[in-house]
Amino acid sequence: MARVKGFTVTLExxxxxxxxxxxxxxxxxxxxxIHVEPSLVTGNDHINRTRIKLEVTRNIMKLVDETE
Numbered sequence: 304m305a306r307v308k309g310f311t312v313t314l315e316x317x318x319x320x321x322x323x324x325x326x327x328x329x330x331x332x333x334x335x336x337i338h339v340e341p342s343l344v345t346g347n348d349h350i351n352r353t354r355i356k357l358e359v360t361r362n363i364m365k366l367v368d369e370t371e
Contacts, residue, residue: 317344 312330314323323341330339 317348 314326318326327339327341330336
């Protein structure tokens, strides 16, 4: 049987420090958790999200054009 050494938790959206602090504290209260470290938003995150949105939009427009 495999053993788990940790988890990665992804939030639904970027969260302000005062809000994520409560989430961090809640996770720290889980039995066996010894460390929780937030992953901060960077400029690369915004670039990647914009590229993904553009790609999805292009694919949707391509589908619309193909069905006409």
